[in-house]
Amino acid sequence: xxxxxxxxxxxxxxxxxxxxxxxxxxxxxxxxxxxxxxxxxxxxxxxxxxxxxxxxxxxxxxxxxxxxxxxxxxxxxxxxxxxxxxxxxxxxxxxxxxxxxxxxxxxxxxxxxxxxxxxxxxxxxxxxxxxxxxxxxxxxxxxxxxxxxxxxxxxxxxxxxxxxxxxxxxxxxxxxxxxxxxxxxxxxxxxx
Amino acid sequence: xxxxxxxxxxxxxxxxxxxxxxxxxxxxxxxxxxxxxxxxxxxxxxxxxxxxxxxxxxxxxxxxxxxxxxxxxxxxxxxxxxxxxxxxxxxxxxxxxxxxxxxxxxxxxxxxxxxxxxxxxxxxxxxxxxxxxxxxxxxxxxxxxxxxxxxxxxxxxxxxxxxxxxxxxxxxxxxxxxxxxxxxxxxxxxxx
DNA sequence: CCCACATGAGACATGAATGTCTCATGTGGG
DNA sequence: CCCACATGAGACATTCATGTCTCATGTGGG
Numbered sequence: 001x002x003x004x005x006x007x008x009x010x011x012x013x014x015x016x017x018x019x020x021x022x023x024x025x026x027x028x029x030x031x032x033x034x035x036x037x038x039x040x041x042x043x044x045x046x047x048x049x050x051x052x053x054x055x056x057x058x059x060x061x062x063x064x065x066x067x068x069x070x071x072x073x074x075x076x077x078x079x080x081x082x083x084x085x086x087x088x089x090x091x092x093x094x095x096x097x098x099x100x101x102x103x104x105x106x107x108x109x110x111x112x113x114x115x116x117x118x119x120x121x122x123x124x125x126x127x128x129x130x131x132x133x134x135x136x137x138x139x140x141x142x143x144x145x146x147x148x149x150x151x152x153x154x155x156x157x158x159x160x161x162x163x164x165x166x167x168x169x170x171x172x173x174x175x176x177x178x179x180x181x182x183x184x185x186x187x188x189x190x191x192x
Numbered sequence: 193x194x195x196x197x198x199x200x201x202x203x204x205x206x207x208x209x210x211x212x213x214x215x216x217x218x219x220x221x222x223x224x225x226x227x228x229x230x231x232x233x234x235x236x237x238x239x240x241x242x243x244x245x246x247x248x249x250x251x252x253x254x255x256x257x258x259x260x261x262x263x264x265x266x267x268x269x270x271x272x273x274x275x276x277x278x279x280x281x282x283x284x285x286x287x288x289x290x291x292x293x294x295x296x297x298x299x300x301x302x303x304x305x306x307x308x309x310x311x312x313x314x315x316x317x318x319x320x321x322x323x324x325x326x327x328x329x330x331x332x333x334x335x336x337x338x339x340x341x342x343x344x345x346x347x348x349x350x351x352x353x354x355x356x357x358x359x360x361x362x363x364x365x366x367x368x369x370x371x372x373x374x375x376x377x378x379x380x381x382x383x384x
Numbered sequence: 385c386c387c388a389c390a391t392g393a394g395a396c397a398t399g400a401a402t403g404t405c406t407c408a409t410g411t412g413g414g
Numbered sequence: 415c416c417c418a419c420a421t422g423a424g425a426c427a428t429t430c431a432t433g434t435c436t437c438a439t440g441t442g443g444g
Binding site for chain 2: 420421422423424
């Protein structure tokens, strides 16, 4: 047939639905499909036509999260300059995705048995490689493994995003707080 | 009547039930009441006799978590020695409760509207006071707020406990990894 | 103008978890 | 020995989210 896709009536903006769902589920991970639909301004039926079920929706959100992370990783240019500068850029680029990331981070615990999306492994590897680069260049200490630093970064993103949404930390301090704690820790430095 | 409580047949070991539930829910936050009962080695009926419902069970777990945290806070003697030593002791004492803490930390997001247990505020305050003491003594930097350091500590506990349970970090490194990252950060130190 | 089609609204069935109930059982204490 | 009582097993109703269905509507394109 001739009409390839959606020639006449524009289908519901899938992107917008995903964004709305992400924003809602970030705040309340147990939100109903009904609530998700309302949040997106569409009916439950239409939501269901786009995503076969809650499962499919979460998977789509996972894909979205992975895309955002990979976009952030690209924009952060992890190979440029010092490792600490790259970490700073990385956190900045990740900021907008932190909420979604936190949601997916906790949601992953529920999948338990199932194999996790390969995208996360790639992302983990790229972040861990950055920390490894910092270790090899002598910038970072070598007694904290890249795997742990990566994991810790996720944890700080999640708690940071939550603290901001709860009003315990100002949104404008998000990047600074995370970067400074991750890189420098709580102790005062004598040196430069 | 004469028999005050459980004179004859010992009631189901409430403590044991709570421990089992904590262990299970730490791994799978969505576990069924049935599974919780099985994990504790009792029937669902008995579980219901002890805890009016899932809600009551979670509240009881929250109380348990608060108790453990306050016990840990006491054992860590936050007012003794340098603040960094106190932080080290604190993380060590919290280690056994980290899994439960992580569960409750994420579970709290679901309660959304409701007011959170006052116990957490007390605990937050004690931990934040420790960081503040470190700042006032000149040990800790002052540009990271005590509130954020407290929040970050929770996040590191959660991600640390999860990383251990996933096998990405060795259990024996738990305390070291968290303390070193929290206090010293990822950067190498030139000074002592 | 008419048709195609995506949408919204809602009815309906389904499955799962929950909460409540009864009853048989076994053990411990008097 | 007998009674009290906590327990386990299971039946049952209920609630809720979900998935599927139908139908009316409205709009855009031909």
